[in-house]
Amino acid sequence: MKVTVVGAGNVGATCADVLAYREIANEVVLLDIKEGVAEGKALDIWQKAPINLYDTRTIGSTNDYEKTAGSDVVVITSGLPRKPGMSRDDLISTNAGIVKTVTENVIKHSPEAILIIVSNPLDVMTYQAHISSKFPRTRVIGMAGILDTARYRAFLAEELNVSPKDIQAVLMGGHGDTMVPLPRYTTVGGIPVTELVDAEKLEAIIERTKFGGGELVKLMGTSAWYAPGSAAAQMVEAIVRDQRRVFPVCIKLEGEYGIDDCYLGVPVILGKNGVEKVIELDLDKDEKELLATSRKHVLEVMAVLDK
Numbered sequence: 001m002k003v004t005v006v007g008a009g010n011v012g013a014t015c016a017d018v019l020a021y022r023e024i025a026n027e028v029v030l031l032d033i034k035e036g037v038a039e040g041k042a043l044d045i046w047q048k049a050p051i052n053l054y055d056t057r058t059i060g061s062t063n064d065y066e067k068t069a070g071s072d073v074v075v076i077t078s079g080l081p082r083k084p085g086m087s088r089d090d091l092i093s094t095n096a097g098i099v100k101t102v103t104e105n106v107i108k109h110s111p112e113a114i115l116i117i118v119s120n121p122l123d124v125m126t127y128q129a130h131i132s133s134k135f136p137r138t139r140v141i142g143m144a145g146i147l148d149t150a151r152y153r154a155f156l157a158e159e160l161n162v163s164p165k166d167i168q169a170v171l172m173g174g175h176g177d178t179m180v181p182l183p184r185y186t187t188v189g190g191i192p193v194t195e196l197v198d199a200e201k202l203e204a205i206i207e208r209t210k211f212g213g214g215e216l217v218k219l220m221g222t223s224a225w226y227a228p229g230s231a232a233a234q235m236v237e238a239i240v241r242d243q244r245r246v247f248p249v250c251i252k253l254e255g256e257y258g259i260d261d262c263y264l265g266v267p268v269i270l271g272k273n274g275v276e277k278v279i280e281l282d283l284d285k286d287e288k289e290l291l292a293t294s295r296k297h298v299l300e301v302m303a304v305l306d307k
């Protein structure tokens with residue numbers, strides 16, 4: 001399997017590294033517009049192979065899309081990260097043009113690829129890649145749900161002093177402050193979280209999750225990369241190994257949850273064809289209202305893109 005990661009910044013390089021050391025693909029092409037950066041990072045990852053014992057070939061490219069030809073999956077991480085004080089939506093004017101150009105170049109050389117979008121603002125950049133590629137919606141998906149859910153799970157693991165492995169959760173909606181964590185669907189080793197964490201603490205954890213990206217931007221002066229890069233790699237793994245994993249991903253909704261005009265995070269089955277199935281949960285009234293608010297916000301940013 002061949003995977004391309006476009007953007008050799010922190011997120012793209014982390015994703016390529018995870019793909020390599022976990023041998024998720026035979027070949028990983030890392031591409032960036034900045035002269036030499038992708039070649040350097042790909043070479044560095046390759047030189048780590050004898051130490052960490054993997055044989056995934058990593059190849060770098062300065063904007064030469066020929067090298068990406070025939071990729072099965074393409075991860076698009078290109079664009080600017082946030083600076084403190086910025087919202088993800090503030091990145092739209094710069095990143096939309098970048099994602100459009102990258103998508104057009106990628107699909108010329110890999111017309112059958114599945115596209116995973118990581119650039120922000122995530123839901124709207126997924127929209128951009130979908131309209132630029134004209135691929136079926138099942139092959140243009142955004143990475144946010146795995147990341148947001150991972151943050152939620154990590155905070156819960158810390159609170160309960162248990163392994164993060166045992167926390168199962170799902171989170172829906174846009175990748176922003178209006179995301180919709182679902183305590184009703186959160187379990188700890190099969191036990192409903194509501195039996196283990198009191199309502200006030202749970203609410204605080206949900207709030208921290210919603211602003212989890214911003215917390216890191218504040219600390220580091222730029223956006224996070226380890227968890228976002230690993231989350232994208234986990235999506236690639238589900239696809240190339242046809243694992244049929246159940247993950248929340250961003251996809252254009254076409255009637256699911258009564259929505260047909262918006263790109264939102266929802267649980268899906270992820271396999272060799274990309275999204276194999278969108279799972280529809282039976283949301284209660286409050287959850288539906290939160291999802292409606294999230295949709296409204298994403299639609300507003302989509303309208304900015306349309307203009």
Ligand code: LMR
Nearest residue numbers: 082120213214223224228
């Ligand atoms: C994240 O959630 O870490 C990413 O969307 C990057 C960001 O700026 O928050």
